[in-house]
Amino acid sequence: MSLYAEIVMTRPGRLLWGGLLLLFMISVLTWGQAGPRQVNPCARCHAEGSSQPATNMAHALESVETASVLIDNPLLTATYGRFSYRIERQGDQSIYSVSDGVTTETMPIRWAMGASSAMGQTYILEKNGELYESRMSWFKELKGIGPTLGGSNSLPTSLHDAAGRLMSRDDKLRCFGCHATNAAIRKELTLERMTPGVQCGHCHEAIEEHLTAMARGSGKPAVPVALSKLQGLSAEQASNFCGRCHRTWAEIALQGNPGIGNIRFQPYRLTGSKCYDPDDARISCVACHNPHREASEQPVNYDAKCQACHGGGKVAARACPVSRTKCVTCHMPRIELPGGHYKFSDHRIRIVKPGEPYPG
Amino acid sequence: MLKSLFVLAVSVAAAGYAQSPQELLQDAIQKQRSGDLEGAATEYRQLLKEHPEATPIHSNLGAALAGLGRFEEAISEYKIALKQSPGLVEARLNLALCYYKMGRIDDATKELERVHSASPENRQAGLLLGDCYMRLGREKDVIEILEPEKQKYPDDLAIAYLLGTALIREKRVEEGQVLVDRILRNGDSAEAHLMLGTAKMGAQDFAGARDEFAKGIALNPDLPEVHVLYAKALMLTGDSDLSEKEFKAELRLDPYNFDANLQLGAMAKQDQNYEEAKKYFRRAAETRPGDPGVRYQLALLAVDEGSLEPAREALEGLVKESPQFLEAHVTLALVYYRLKRPEDSRREREIVQKLTAEAQAKQPGVKQSDNKLQ
Numbered sequence: 001m002s003l004y005a006e007i008v009m010t011r012p013g014r015l016l017w018g019g020l021l022l023l024f025m026i027s028v029l030t031w032g033q034a035g036p037r038q039v040n041p042c043a044r045c046h047a048e049g050s051s052q053p054a055t056n057m058a059h060a061l062e063s064v065e066t067a068s069v070l071i072d073n074p075l076l077t078a079t080y081g082r083f084s085y086r087i088e089r090q091g092d093q094s095i096y097s098v099s100d101g102v103t104t105e106t107m108p109i110r111w112a113m114g115a116s117s118a119m120g121q122t123y124i125l126e127k128n129g130e131l132y133e134s135r136m137s138w139f140k141e142l143k144g145i146g147p148t149l150g151g152s153n154s155l156p157t158s159l160h161d162a163a164g165r166l167m168s169r170d171d172k173l174r175c176f177g178c179h180a181t182n183a184a185i186r187k188e189l190t191l192e193r194m195t196p197g198v199q200c201g202h203c204h205e206a207i208e209e210h211l212t213a214m215a216r217g218s219g220k221p222a223v224p225v226a227l228s229k230l231q232g233l234s235a236e237q238a239s240n241f242c243g244r245c246h247r248t249w250a251e252i253a254l255q256g257n258p259g260i261g262n263i264r265f266q267p268y269r270l271t272g273s274k275c276y277d278p279d280d281a282r283i284s285c286v287a288c289h290n291p292h293r294e295a296s297e298q299p300v301n302y303d304a305k306c307q308a309c310h311g312g313g314k315v316a317a318r319a320c321p322v323s324r325t326k327c328v329t330c331h332m333p334r335i336e337l338p339g340g341h342y343k344f345s346d347h348r349i350r351i352v353k354p355g356e357p358y359p360g
Numbered sequence: 361m362l363k364s365l366f367v368l369a370v371s372v373a374a375a376g377y378a379q380s381p382q383e384l385l386q387d388a389i390q391k392q393r394s395g396d397l398e399g400a401a402t403e404y405r406q407l408l409k410e411h412p413e414a415t416p417i418h419s420n421l422g423a424a425l426a427g428l429g430r431f432e433e434a435i436s437e438y439k440i441a442l443k444q445s446p447g448l449v450e451a452r453l454n455l456a457l458c459y460y461k462m463g464r465i466d467d468a469t470k471e472l473e474r475v476h477s478a479s480p481e482n483r484q485a486g487l488l489l490g491d492c493y494m495r496l497g498r499e500k501d502v503i504e505i506l507e508p509e510k511q512k513y514p515d516d517l518a519i520a521y522l523l524g525t526a527l528i529r530e531k532r533v534e535e536g537q538v539l540v541d542r543i544l545r546n547g548d549s550a551e552a553h554l555m556l557g558t559a560k561m562g563a564q565d566f567a568g569a570r571d572e573f574a575k576g577i578a579l580n581p582d583l584p585e586v587h588v589l590y591a592k593a594l595m596l597t598g599d600s601d602l603s604e605k606e607f608k609a610e611l612r613l614d615p616y617n618f619d620a621n622l623q624l625g626a627m628a629k630q631d632q633n634y635e636e637a638k639k640y641f642r643r644a645a646e647t648r649p650g651d652p653g654v655r656y657q658l659a660l661l662a663v664d665e666g667s668l669e670p671a672r673e674a675l676e677g678l679v680k681e682s683p684q685f686l687e688a689h690v691t692l693a694l695v696y697y698r699l700k701r702p703e704d705s706r707r708e709r710e711i712v713q714k715l716t717a718e719a720q721a722k723q724p725g726v727k728q729s730d731n732k733l734q
Contacts, residue, residue, distance in 0.1 A: 168598020186631070187601055236697060253690045253709075256716045272709070278697045360713060 041211060042200045048292035049200060055294045059115035061179035061196035067112040069121060069138050070094045078136055078145045081155040083162040085136045085145065087123070096125055096134060098163045105163045107132065111196070113179050119342040122148050124175075125164055131172060132164035139341040149339050178245035203230065203241075203291070233286075236278035242285045243267035258360020263335050269347035272359065275309065275317060276349075282308045299326040306331075381407060385417075392420065397427045415444040419451040422458075429616035429646050431458045449479050460488065463618060463648045465495050476505070483513065490522045502526035510539075517543050517551040525555075550580035557589060566596040585610070588619050600627070618647045622654060629661055637661055652678055656688055663695060671695050679711075686715050 043049030052058055064070065074089035086097050087109070097106040107125035114121030119141070123134035135156060137148040156162035167175070169189065176183035176191060181202040183194040201207040233241060240248055247265035249272070262268055267285065270276055276283055288305045289295050296302070306327040309317035320327065333352055334343035348359060388403035404421035408414065422437035438455035441448055453475050459468035472489040475482060486509045493501040506523040513519055520539040527536030543552045557572030573590035576583060591606035604627050607620040614620075625640030638661065645654045655674055662671035675692040678685055693708035 169602075170598035170600050250690050250694055253693075253712050253716070254687060256686060256719055258713060258716050258720070277702070279700065360716065 040200070042207070045214070052200065052292040055198075055292070056115040056118040057198040057291070059117065059197050060113070061176070062112040062116060062121070063196055064094050064109045064111065065092045067094075067121070068116040070109070070112065073138075073144075076138065076145045080136070080147055080162070083156060083159070087136075087145065094123075096123060096136075096163075098135070098159060100159050100162070103159055105159050107163060109134075112138075113175060115197075119340070124167075131167045133167055133171070133175075134164045135162055141341040146341065147339065149337070233281075233284065234279050235276070235281060235284035235287075238281075238284035238286055239267040239271060239278075242291075260335065260337065260358050262360065263337050263344045263346060264340070266347040270349070273347070273349035280309075280314075282313075299328045302328050381410070388420070392424055397424045400424045401428065413444065415441045415448065415451075418444070419448065419454070422451065423454060426454065426458050426461075429643060431462050431616075431647060432649055434458050447478070449475055449482070452478075453482070453485055456485075456488065460492065461616060461618075461647060463651070465492050468492050469496065483509065483516075487516075487518055487522070490519070490526075494522055494526060499526040499529045503530065503532075517546065517549060521551055521555050548575075548579060550576040550583045550586065552576075553579065554583060554586055554589070557593070561589070561593060566593050569593045570597050581609070582613060584614070585617075587613065588617060591620070591623065595623075616643060616647045618644055618651075621647070622657065625657055629657065629664065632664070634661060634665060652682055652685065652688075656685070656691075659688075660691060663691060663698075668695055668699050672699060684715060686712060686719075689715065 040049040040053055062068075070087065070089060073087075076085075076087040078085045082100055084099050084101075086095075086099075088095050088097070094109040095106060096109050097104050099105075107127045109123045110126045110131070111124040112121040113124060114137075120137050120139040122137040125132040125134055133148065135148055136145040138145050172189055172191070173184050173187065176189070176194060179198070180194040180196050181199040182190060184190055195201075204210075230241070243249075243251065243265075246267050247262075249268045252262050252265050252268040270283070270285070273283070281287060282305070287308075288302055303325050307313075307324065310319055310327075311324070312319070322330070328345065330352060331349050332345045332347060335346050335358075336343050350359070384403055384407055388400045388407070391397075391403065392400035401421055401424040404417050404424065407417050408421065411417065418437045418441035422434040422441065425431075425434035425437060435455060435458050438451050438458065441451045442455065445451075452471050456468045456471035456475060459465070459471065469489065469492040472485055472492060475485040476489050479485065486505060490502045490506045490509070493499070493505065502522060503526050506519055506526070509516070509519050510523055520542050524536045524539030524543070527533070527539065530536075540555065543549065543555060546552065553572045553576030557569040557576060560566075560569035560572060570590065570593035573586060573593055576586050577590060580586070587606045587610035591603045591610065594600070594603035594606060604624065607624045607627075610617050610620040611624070621640045621644035625637045625644060628634075628637035628640060637657075641654055641658050641661065645651065645658070648654065655678055659671045659674040659678070662668075662674065672692070672695045675688050675695060678688040679692060682688070689708050689712045693705045693712065696702070696705035696708060
């Protein structure tokens with residue numbers, strides 16, 4: 001049960017806890033809702049808690065009130081087929097509308113999926129109590145809006161279809177489950193309790209008990225099992241853990257679509273690398289990416305990771321005859337995802353041959 | 361069932377059983393009637409120890425076992441009964457029903473053809489045979505078997521549905537349409553919604569199908585298979601929660617429904633409720649022993665529980681039997697990785713890629729290797 005739930009349920013006994021605990025709980029509850037300027041309670045003891053709130057993952061979901069793309073671009077327009085689109089700022093809200101020249105469908109934006117600072121974001125609209133995924137998304141490269149990835153394969157046939165796609169219950173569980181924290185408890189959608197973005201508690205599942213124990217000042221930091229388990233993950237376990245949102249090899253393989261669209265799914269791609277070894281932590285997701293910091297875009301920053309094996313650290317890993325620096329520029333080429341307006345680093349590490357087909 | 365019990369009672373009485381077996385038999389029949397199928401089966405088996413020649417007892421035992429979902433055992437009993445008395449139509453029909461419930465449509469068809477030939481007036485056999493032909497894609501045979509039935513039972517919506525569908529599939533659209541219209545004109549019937557929902561599922565209009573099935577359930581919640589169809593449509597439209605409830609609703613009507621047990625097992629496994637999952641899978645496996653889908657789910661369960669060697673063995677068996685079974689290859693690749701057999705894993709992964717590429721190439725309008733790297 002989340003801390004938030006305990007307060008909402010207003011059990012008098014619980015509210016009689018010491019002042020320190022109450023203050024601590026309030027800071028936990030408010031942090032994440034109002035952006036990175038708030039103090040992350042985890043940061044009091046863990047340095048990672050200071051850097052993580054600045055990452056794109058921490059902003060994987062933004063409320064309409066805080067989405068800086070919408071604030072900085074008070075009017076966004078585009079046409080697609082016979083439909084014209086507008087996203088207009090009104091106070092701290094944004095209104096999404098689509099028109100076929102005769103009729104206009106208008107829906108308020110509730111959330112932006114994807115950080116304002118990342119490659120793009122798709123909007124979650126609300127109408128008559130239902131949520132819709134917007135047909136138009138914002139792309140950093142375009143500095144404007146264009147067809148949402150996946151929705152660009154076919155032109156909309158009706159005004160309703162042009163506005164967006166109705167989100168089913170399972171869609172909501174999947175989308176909010178990855179882009180927010182505490183959006184679902186088991187199979188129950190709990191949007192009213194969620195904190196936007198990937199916060200500490202998204203990966204460290206038993207964080208609340210730990211925080212409560214710390215707030216009680218018992219002197220003994222009760223680290224729950226689920227919290228400590230992450231430290232010892234093997235490459236495969238890390239792939240599966242991160243792959244819960246970034247997609248595992250098995251998930252994509254079962255979909256049976258080896259096309260270029262899977263370039264986005266890094267754990268899937270990584271598993272296809274010749275150097276992938278499920279037991280070798282040097283090839284796990286977290287060997288190269290510290291989830292508490294934004295991923296570096298400087299190729300040189302990854303050289304040490306490659307050299308950990310190819311610099312003599314692993315018998316089977318030969319040294320590159322061409323270079324020992326900027327390895328990723330050749331072996332993990334950046335590939336444009338059609339319709340994605342972004343070049344993804346291909347995590348299928350390999351000797352790339354010009355003109356070869358995309359290895360699915 | 362009642363008829364077979366009556367036949368049994370008469371034949372046993374005629375056989376001149378002593379008091380004790382007679383009492384035992386009456387007790388078994390009573391138990392079977394009151395739903396204590398396990399108790400009835402035990403007593404029938406006791407009786408058969410001393411009277412293995414008693415054909416009706418084999419038949420009754422078959423019915424009790426079928427009611428318990430132990431179809432393989434039931435089939436054995438029906439076969440003994442039919443060997444002793446080949447003309448026992450009721451036992452043959454029950455045998456066909458066992459095959460039908462196990463998804464062994466070919467075997468069910470063979471038995472039903474014999475029943476229909478021996479008793480053409482048996483409406484249930486004719487209808488079931490038509491359904492089997494439909495499942496086997498033998499529309500011409502559906503028409504041949506059900507056209508006379510339609511004359512005899514013009515108001516039977518099930519016959520109209522099967523025959524109408526077969527006629528439309530055979531391009532005899534106008535004739536088929538007449539029957540379909542008859543169902544639709546027959547007021548707002550559950551059968552009509554079931555038919556429309558099935559057609560919409562076929563056209564991949566899952567939301568439309570879901571709405572039709574919901575209407576069908578509102579009119580007749582006891583219509584066979586309607587909850588399973590609704591549950592499948594719900595899954596495809598992204599409401600797995602309600603879907604689970606509907607699969608469970610089907611099991612309340614038919615505890616041995618294969619699809620419902622298989623899907624609920626997969627759902628329970630996903631929720632890491634392994635004991636519950638095993639319960640459903642066991643029941644699905646009882647209904648269709650050896651079914652590759654159930655064996656695959658059981659292998660997945662073993663993987664989740666960390667029993668990698670049994671999982672590997674099961675998966676290797678599956679891919680040997682069905683080399684095109686993509687999911688089994690995917691899981692086997694993962695299992696090999698975990699068993700620290702990277703070369704075997706790579707081989708499986710290559711098979712997965714090959715199968716996927718082959719499947720894609722068969723799709724209309726797909727260009728080969730159009731993603732060239734610069």
